[in-house]
Amino acid sequence: MALLTTLALALSGVTLLSAAAQAAEVDVVRNGGFEAGLDGWSCSGGRAVTTPVRTGAGAVQGTPAGSDYAQCAQTVTVQPDAQYTLTGYVRGAYVYLGVTGSGTTDTSTWTQSAPDWQQLRTTFRTGAATTRVTIYTHGWYGTGAYYADDVSLVGPGVPTGQPPATPAGLRAGSVTSSSVGLSWSAVSGATSYAVYRDGVKAQTVSGTSATVSGLAASTSYAFQVSALNDAGESAKSAAVTATTLAGGGGGGGGGDLPAHALVGYLHATFANGSGYTRLADVPDSWDVIDLAFGEPTSVTSGDIRFTRCPVSECPNVESDAEFKAAIKAKQAAGKKVLISIGGQNGQVRLTTTAARDAFVSSVSGIIDQYGLDGLDIDFEGHSLSLDTGDTDFRNPKTPVIVNLISALKTLKAKYGAKFVLSMAPETFFVQMGYQFYGSGPWGGQDPRCGAYLPVIHALRDDLTLLHVQDYNSGPIMGLDNQYHSMGGADFHIAMTDMLLTGFPVAGNTANVFPALRPDQIAIGMPASVNAGNGHVPPAEVTKALDCLTKRANCGSYATHGTWPALRGLMTWSINWDRFAGWEFQRTFDGYFG
Secondary structure, eight states, X not given: OHHHHXXXXXXXXXXXXXXXXXXXXEEOOSSTTOTTTTTTXXXXXXXXXXXXXXXXXXXXXXXXXXXXXXXXXXXXEOOTTOEEEEEEEEEEEEEEEEXXXXXXXXXXXEEEEEEEEEEEEEEEEOOTTOOEEEEEEEOOTTOOOEEEEEEEEEEEOOOOOXXXXXXXXXXXXXXXXXXXXXXXXXOTTOSEEEXXXXXXXXXXXXXXXXXXXXXXXXXXEEEEEEEEETTEEOOOOOOEEEEOOSOOOTTSSOTTSOSSEEEEEEEOSOOOTTOOOOGGXXXXXXXXXXXXXXXXXXXXXXXXXXXOOOTTTXXXXXXXXXXXXXXXXXXHTTOEEEEEEXXXXXXXXXXXXXXXXXXXXXXXXXXXXXXXXXXXEEEOTTSOOOOTTOOOTTSOOOHHHHHHHHHHHHHHXXXXXXXXXXXXXXXGGTGGGGTOOTTOTTSOSOTTTTTTHHHHHHTTTTXXXXXXXXSXXXXXXXXXXXXXXXXXXXXXXHHHHXXXXXXXXXXXXXXXXXXXXGGGBEEEEESSTTTOTTOOOHHHHHHHHHHHHHSOSOTTOOOSOOOTTOOEXXXXXXXXXXXXXXXXXXXXXXXXX
16 A cells, blocks of 8 residues: 555655655754854954843844944855755844845845844745855844844755865965965865964865965064865975075054164153152153053943042152143153053953943043153053953954954044054963963853954054063963962963964964064063062063074073064063163163164
8 A cells, every 4th residue: 555655646646755854954054043142153343242142042133233234144055956944033133034145045134123022034945056145134224233133044955965075285375574475276075275384274265275374584484274064174295394484574553663662651640769850851761661551430431530649649740831841852862662551450340332442532632641652551450341241352352352452443444554562461461371261162251361362362453562460460371281389480481482373362273373574573561579479580570582583582481583683671670670770771772882
């Protein structure tokens, strides 16, 4: 009877789907419920949220702004000539769900208003040669935020297959002082390629060329490439080596700094045991003078004020006219004078776009009032931290991080190429990111850990100087996987090597923080035993410089390169160095003079 029924159905033109064929229909979307934040998604104006959600613990919020309608998209692998159903739950005003790259007719659906979760649904058929499509959700111009959750694309799954072959023909092309261009031959079946620098994955690209940036000048690097598809990764190609050109200034306003610079903070708004030092009395050895500090009216206001030290606290303080005249005199002598924002007591959290805009406006006002050369960011304490689930330093979504990046880019654009931008984070916010990043994949870690990394990375092309505070620090693990402690050259060597080499964030070799240029790096040290924990005597300062610039006197730590273009030294502070008889200044002058 079963045979006759099957034969009859076949003769009548009815196609039977086996249980195995029906089971082959799967959801091919990765992280459609946003339980892993934005993992797998590429979003403009979007961030992961924990409320409101439809199911689980996560959803995405998109906020259109200007000409950006806050699209979140994901490219997925599909079978050619196959039927797929795209669904998703949305809420908010004007929410769209759709697909592009289908090879036939791209479809979409939308709702004008969804006060509560509403399912959107559309179907499409892939073209005869289509193997990948992009699904998306977005809002619309001039409307409010929207939310999306539980996005799925159901249709035939794709067989696992085999990883692609190893790429061939890798060659180096354009070389600058901080980048190397690479190209290679296409590999059949590859959907992307991984580029390795000295054995560490540097980036993943979809085409057959890439530019690896953030490299040190006059340094030799070895590059390899592998091919990837849904089945896995090929073996790495044969290596090709390239040596970067001699140093250049980059785009961070440092082109007219001396090759080796001395940076110091000047107590401009307060006095302490070191005494007040007038700006005109700062010796010519100091190339960059950071005026400490501009502070906010409240932690979250973004409104920064620079109030000079009162006569009652600083009897020898100069007048405003004398102070401005001293700034002009320093600039005429080729020095840079910056306003430093934050410090130990100046907590700044730009939690809103209003605070971001107030920051830009008030900082611009200070720069314009005194005719300053730029800005130093010295956010400490709890100014920067990462929200739970914010795990990708290349694509941060925490408001205090995103708003700070936006504010600094706005200021850079306003003042142009000669605007000097520097940062003075503590080791906890930078090098500790080698071990831990934010609250971690399971929560429970200090959310401030590594929190400067997304800011530094986003501004690396605009950043003049990074001088991490190698003081008041606990032990930090270096690239040798050993802990290093303050008090000698070893600590400065290990911490600086991490910045000039790059490092996997939270130990993830697929998520590498790229190296900075040596001309962007100054080593932060206390000027004297009174200035802060971690002071080292002149001989240890010299050892650190010898190791990093000449690969001599390195001790037990093996650096990953030699960087004669290292910019110089930073200290807290000019006042404390004067108090100690200018020992730090003399050490710098003796080494680079």
